[in-house]
Amino acid sequence: MASENKKALVFSILEFLQKSCSDGTISNDDAEGIEVAMQCIGEAFGVDPTDEAQQEAYSTKPANLLSIFEVYLKTKSKSKGAKEVSAEDKAKAEELKAAGNRQVAERNYPEAIKLYTEAISLNNNQAVYYANRAAAYSQQGDHQKAVDDAKKAVEIDPKYSKAYSRMGHAYFCLDKFEDAITAYEKGLELDPNNATLKSSLATAKSKVNQQSVERSAGGESSGPGAGGMPDLSALLNNPALMGMAQQMMQSGALNEFMNNPEMARMAQQMMGGGGGGLSEMLNNPEMMNM
Known part of the structure; x- marks a missing residue:
């Protein structure tokens, strides 16, 4: 009686032969003879590739007999290429x-x-x-x-x-x-x-x-006339800036900011793409005080 390892090997051989018949590796003229041989081999070893229990027990998927053999050949090739060191x-x-x-x-x-x-x-x-x-x-x-x-x-x-x-x-x-x-x-x-x-x-x-911060602050151009404008989504997601905005709104400083001509000038410069407008605004002592 064949061992389980031998049955698994025969199962893989039958899978390989069946695939070779279906994918055209074996011509139609030869396929009939191969199918008869497969039936004889399966009966001799008690293996049936269509049996679900045997598929569960013996299948090597996702690997197959050919891929396993290719790994063996690569390993053998490497071992031959390795130099014997005294x-x-x-x-x-x-x-x-x-x-x-x-x-x-x-x-x-x-x-x-x-x-x-x-x-x-x-x-x-x-x-x-x-x-x-x-x-x-x-x-x-x-x-x-x-x-x-x-x-x-x-x-x-x-x-x-x-x-x-x-x-x-x-x-x-x-x-x-x-x-x-x-x-x-x-x-x-x-x-x-x-x-x-x-x-x-x-x-x-x-x-x-x-x-990432430098790319956001540097303002990658998003099209004609972008003028180096910073990535506003990055600014709005900055916890420090959002916290500052909340403080401004709570303290009434936002109205002061909106009505301050100097702040409005820098904001206009920033939105118009004038280089350095954002950094100037963020470093302005009046804004920092607010």
């Missing part, structure tokens, strides 16, 4: 990494990069070598190279949180703050108590918020 080369690579670390401590980043590169040439399956070189690249301002090395490090070891930290730092230095946030968050998923990652994430988020 114990001697591993030891030498570790020495080079340690020497690179010393050069980083001395701020000799070009020499550190050279040493890490030599270590990688001897043993290219160590995430720490790429992550360390990424740090050295960032220190000398080659942030895109640092991103590339950090990505290689997490490809080798997806659970290496320090590589995400290096990646986040490089993205941050490239002003790609959203990417930096993503990298830092992934690092924190692996190392939730890492204070450096928490601090870096907070800084990156503050940069994104700052950019």
